[in-house]
Amino acid sequence: MLVSMLLAAATLRLCLLARVQPLCRNHTVRTGKVFHISQQIQGDQLYFSSTRAHLIKHPCKKNIALYLGRQIFFTRDNFKSSLLPLSIPASMKVGTPEVTSAHIADSVLLLVVNQKIYIYDYEANSWNTSIGIEHPVSHVSGDNCCYSGHPFCVDISNSVFAYLHGDQISQTNVYFSNTRGYRFQKFAYERQAELVGSLGGIFYFHSLSQVGVLLIDQGKARFGYSEHPLNSSFGLPFDYNGTLDILITPGQKGILIFWFEKSLLVSRNSGQLVYPVHVKEGPNTLYSSISEANITIHSVAANEYELAVLTQENNLYYCSLGILSSSLIKFAGQNLWSQEAALMFTDVGRVEILTPLPDSVFPAFDFQKCPVNIQAVLMDPQLQVDVCKAELLQGEFDNKMYTIDMNSKLELTALMIPRPGMSLVPLAMVSNPHSLGLQAIIYEDGYTYDGNTKHRLNISLRQQHHWGRADPNFTSSIKRPTGSTITLDIANKEISCVDLKPLTALISVGCDQEKKIVIQNEISACHKGILDPVGLQDNYSYVIEKEAYDPNFQGQKASEDLVVDYQYKKLGCPHLVYYNTPWKPVVELWREGKFQEVIKAEFVLLEVHGLFTYTYSLTAQTALCRAQPQNWTTIMENPGNKGPFAWDRENYVSCHDPDNDAPLRWPNVPYQILGGPTANKVIFDQRNGIYVFYISIVDPYYSYCHLETTFSVYVYGAFPLSIIPAVVTIIPLMVAMLLSVWLAYAVPKLLHTEKGLRFKGFWIHPCRRSGAARVNRTPVKRRSRAPGGVRGDPLEGLRHSHESR
Structure with a gap:
């Protein structure tokens, strides 16, 4: 009875795996041969070094693909026409035309031929040799971003690594390009000399913003990473059998496929955890790995969500790459495999088995295609797949x-x-x-x-x-x-x-490109009638005196005056600032033409023409700095900073940061950072005129953008400086004031002494004599005798009496 039940179960399983309808139907593409009748292969015909056929599809441009086998074919119409094998011009002098690795970077095809990298621009139909690689390389790696023309997306498509697979990691030479492979430079991996093992690959994992290095040592492999916090440890080790091909699935989701003839592994977090893929054959049989299932992989294809495997046993396996782990499911067998067959996804749920076919008459190859509709296959009740919930x-x-x-x-x-x-x-x-x-x-x-x-x-x-x-x-x-x-x-x-x-x-x-900063300008010099906006637009210029600016921004006087043409279109009318009032600009954040907020973050100012007739209200000490603060001089002296306006969020270090260990040696230097936790302000010297300021937000925790702009202010209200030196006028004035105060105190006191009385008497008699003389010289009008009165000068008797005495 037990034997009968086992035979029945085995028979049922075979029946479940059997199919009445074939998995796919072959058809051959022979289109376009008429265009190749007179064409022959020009140059050196390329071939792939591996015994297994590979097929690389462009994740963004769905009709672009590269077939790698005994012949190499590049298509721009998804193999919908016959093709000549790809060849490289003889003028490139590649020697042995063996290809060991390939990558499609946006609109160019990168090929490693005879340990050098060559570039085929398929849009311009031109070949070039990469620049900057000085040592042999065997592989290239990269990714493509299909979302938009955003700088972050463009950087993904432009980034390419080149390396020699299997070389000792401690001494190997790795190259990196941010120009789609046209120009490389050496890549320095931190602590590379300390690493043990051989190099299994190096990749830019954009989903982690990390560079990942695959280390192989004694049959085990693990990833090391370049940036904090992953650089402090390695990913978990996994078995490394044979030479694993590594496939980065499209979409920057961090899904990696590792495969060899007897191994298939998947990582959903850029190599931190790598585990074997389970294999399901029928409703009840589950194997923990490819090797346990005793199958031999020939070709692998993956898109953003799916994985397909073609085996030498003429079977097709399928897997969904969801968030959680899943298993390969085996489809019924069909005569699908050949040494030149390769898999590719043409759409979600649609796989195609492609095989090049040579022609005895034409040099162009045909292509046999066998399309598989995954959804239709899974609906077969014999597979006993649950209905989608x-x-x-x-x-x-x-x-x-x-x-x-x-x-x-x-x-x-x-x-x-x-x-x-x-x-x-x-x-x-x-x-x-x-x-x-x-x-x-x-x-x-x-x-x-x-x-x-x-x-x-x-x-x-x-x-x-x-x-x-x-x-x-x-x-x-x-x-x-x-x-x-x-x-x-x-x-x-x-x-x-x-x-x-x-x-x-x-x-x-990162940076939101729609953000910008605007300086609030509610009261302008034009609004108050100090400057004329029409005149400012009519080739207006002004002079900066040589004593007030330094073209080298070091605070030293220039040798000659500077004539500045005012850029009204860029700066508008200057903001009005009174010279004797501490001032700080009000910085506004705008996005897509709409006001967002007033920025409270830290920022710095620099007069673009080198004017140094201003300072700051706080010093390093009064700003409560724990460490020596940065200033424009230290920023410009740093050899890593280019240009005078290099102070930004990337090189700013706060003097209030507890991790800043720069000692506070000069506490009295001006503190040149505005905004943030301090009330620092700008103080202008006694000088009227236009200042054009460059402003940069340096707070690294406010925005990823380099928020910067230029604006102008007009400083007014300062009296002209005296031509006579201040010392010459102040000292005599002070002496006169002190002398006046002393005299007002000393003279009254001296008059009460004996000497004072004699001095006083000495001056009284001359004063009386001079008074009498004035009286004698005074003309007196004669009056007529009044009735009963005295005729003549009433003072005459007194004068005669005085003369007789």
């Missing part, structure tokens, strides 16, 4: 790019509809929680419509550093712009939910 998962943020600046947050929404009677568990995953502390929180609202329960998912994204939910050591690199990917999926989703792909958006945690 979800009817809908959609969000407007899917396949878009967003920017989160410091102190900003991002709100996303999605809609999830389960099948009636089914429950779903939504799960949002951020690919880069380490270096930026980005956290996603889901708020779920449920409502019923047309008999179905719908779930509105509200996702709030913000850096934990600004929520106060992260250890400072965990996010200490928050000052550095980074990237991440937000993925929304259903945790308990079945493999049959092929069309219900996860929702993904690329997040640039």
Whole structure:
């Protein structure tokens, strides 16, 4: 009885794996041969070094692909026409035309040929040799960003590494290019000389904003990382059997595929955790790895959400790359395998098996294609795949790019509809929680419509550093712009939910290009009638006297006056400032033409023409600095800073930072930082005129942008300086005042002494005589005798009496 049951179970399993309909139907592409009748292969025909065929698809331009095998084919129409094998011009003198690695970087194809890198610009149909590589290399690695022309996205597509696989990591030479491979320079990996093992690959994991180095030692491999906090330790080790090809899936989600003939591993966090892929054959059989399933991998293909494997046993396996781990499921066998066959995804849920076919008449090759509809295959009841529990998962943020600046947050929404009677568990995953502390929180609202329960998912994204939910050591690199990917999926989703792909958006945690700063100018010199706006626009110029500026910004007097042409279109009318009042500009933040806030963060000023007739109200000591503060002189003297206006958020170090160990040696120097925790202000010298200031926000925790601008002020109210030196006038004035005070005190006191009385009498008699003489000389009008009166001068008797005496 037991034997009969076992035979029945085995028979049932074979029946479940059998298919009446073939997995796919072959058809051959012979289009376009007429265009190749007169064409022959020009130059050296390239070939791939591996015995397994590879196929590389451009993740953004879906019709661009590269086939690597005994012949190499490059297509711009997704192999919809016959092609000549790819060859490199003989003028390049490559020697042995063996290709060991290839990468499509935006609009160029990079090929490692005979340990050198060559560039094929397929849009211009031109070949070039990379510059800067001085040692042999065997591999190139890179990624492509498909979201937008944002600088962060462009940098992803331009970044390429070149290296020699298998070389000792401590002494190998690694090269990096940010020009899509046209120009390389040596890449210095921190503590490289201390690392042990051989180099298995080096990659830029943009989902972590980290450079990852794969180290191989004694059959084990692990990743090392370049930036805090991951640089303090390694990823967990995993088995490294054979030479693993590493495939970075599109979309910057941090999913890596490691594969060899007897090994298939997956990492969902850029190599920190790497684990084998389970294999499912039938409803009840599950193997823990490829080797346990005893299958031999020939070709692997992956897109943002799916993985497909073609084996030498003529079987096709499929896997969904969701948030949680999943298993390969085996489809029924068909005669699909050949040495030249390769896999590629043409769309979500659609795989194609491609095989080049030579022609005995034409040099161009045909292509045999066998397309597989994954959704249709999974619906076969013989596979006993559970029905998808979800009817809908959609969000407007899917396949878009967003920017989160410091102190900003991002709100996303999605809609999830389960099948009636089914429950779903939504799960949002951020690919880069380490270096930026980005956290996603889901708020779920449920409502019923047309008999179905719908779930509105509200996702709030913000850096934990600004929520106060992260250890400072965990996010200490928050000052550095980074990237991440937000993925929304259903945790308990079945493999049959092929069309219900996860929702993904690329997040640039960095500068919001729409932000700018504006200096508040409510009272201008034109508004008060001091300057004429018409005159300022009519080639207005002004003179800066040589005693007031230094073209080298060192505070030394210049040798000649400077004539400055005023740029009205850029600066507008100057802000009006009274010279004798401490002043600080009011800085406003604007975004997309709308006012956001008044900036309270720290900033610095520098007069662009070298004027130094101003200072600051605070010193390093009165600003309560713990360490010696930076100033424009120290910034300009730093050899790493280029140009006079190099003070920004990247090189600013606060003197209030407890980690700043620069000793406070000169406490009385002017403190040149405005805003922030201090009340520092600018104090102008006794000079009227126009100042043009450069302003830069230096607070590294306010924004990832280099917020900077120029503006002008007009200082008024200062009296002209005297031509006579102040010492010459002040000293005599002070002496006269002191003498007057002494005389007012000493003279009255002296008059009461004996000498004083004699001195007083000496001056009284001359005064009387002079008074009498004035009386004698006074003409007197004769009066007529009045009745009963005396005729003549009434003083005459007195005068005669005095003369007789």
